[in-house]
Amino acid sequence: MFIQGYSEVSVKRAGVRSDVVCDLKWGAHFKFNRDIRELFPYINGAVPDARYQVRPPHTRFVHENVQCSLYPKEAMVAPFRGQRQCFLFIENLIRFLNDLYDRRKSLSPSHKVYREPVSVMDILKALPRNNCRECGRKTCMAFAVALREGEASPAQCPGLAKPITTYTVFPVLGEDGTVKSTFAIESEAGEPRADETRAPSADGKSDKTRRDRFGIRIQYDLTPREIEVLRCVAEGATNPEISERLNISPHTVKSHVIHIFNKINVNHRAQAAVWAAKNQVV
Ligand code: SF4
Incomplete structure (x- = not known):
């Protein structure tokens, strides 16, 4: 049996407002006798509307009208009419989880992470808001709406900052070449994934290479204009000074600087x- 028991059950009155007429006022917290995180992808695949998160690893779902929040070694469940109902439900939940575990080979695990809905205004705040139209939309607002609706990809806006984290699911292949299981890696921004590569530039002259933390060769495809801007940045020039020196608009300079930062994985001018200097651009 996967989960053989639980302990440290704490049954408490849930925080129901005094003006709300409701007899479902109890909630429970308890600990599993083992780490159950390997079940999360199966719950995610089998339970409609399960909300799986990786940081910290947990999943939330509704089972028999009870809200369940499961962490690797503990769980919270609510609401109930009384303490007896709490205990009955915990037994029921553990039976449900053990049954899922027993059936796991016939189930499809899902590593899809639940994302809280984001507003158009929040997306807009992350965009450069210069309406440059490089994404094919007339305004950043139009692009934000399209992104919110899933009709655009973040990659279409070259000025959008790199994500803070990247989440990648890798397959583990058996001897027969079929996928036996998967594992996920979430890496911080600036830590390129092992499979991350860039296409070489057309002239092949501006490519700079280095190895990432996995020992994989990474190519940079700075354009000649970006190298010019980078040289100015390295000399300590401000955006208005670069604009004047290269005879391009401040908006264009800003756009080049963002592109450069993304390509060479740095966050500010000193790092650039x-x-x-290290890559002999100056
Ligand atoms: S490419 Fe980016 S900055 Fe330009 S209009 Fe589209 S969303 Fe705005």
């Missing part, structure tokens, strides 16, 4: 200057 160091990178330029």
Whole structure:
């Protein structure tokens, strides 16, 4: 049996407002006798509307009208009419989880992470808001709406900052070449994934290479104009000064700087200057 028991059950009155007429006022917290996180992808695949998260690993779902929040070694469940109902439900929940575990080979695990809905205004705040139209939309607002509706991809806006984290699911293949299981890696921004590569530039002259933390060769495809801008940045020039020196608009300079930062995986100008020196751009 996967989960053989539970302990440290704490049954408490849930925080129901005094003006609400409701007899479902109890909730429970308890600990599993083992780490159950390997079940989360199966719950995610089998339970409609399960909300799986990886940081911290947990999943939330409704089972028999009870809200369940499961962490690797503990769980919270609510609401109930009384303490007896709490205990009956915990037994029921553990039976449900053990049954899922027993049936796991016939189930399809899902590693899809639940994302809280995001508003158009929140997306807009992350965009450069210069209406440059490089994404094919007339305004950043139009792009934000399309992104919210799933009709656009973040990659279409070259000025959009790199994501803070990247989440990648890798397959584990058996001897017969079929996928036996999967594992996920969430890496911080600036830590390129092992499979991350960039296409070489057309002239092949501006490519700079280095190895990432996995020992994989990473190629940079700075354009000649981006190298010019990077040289100016490395010399300590401000955006208005670069604009004047290269005879391009401040907006274009800003756009180049963002592209450069994304390509060489740095977050500010001092890091870019160091990178330029190390890679003999200056
Ligand atoms: S490419 Fe980005 S900055 Fe330009 S209009 Fe589209 S969303 Fe706005």
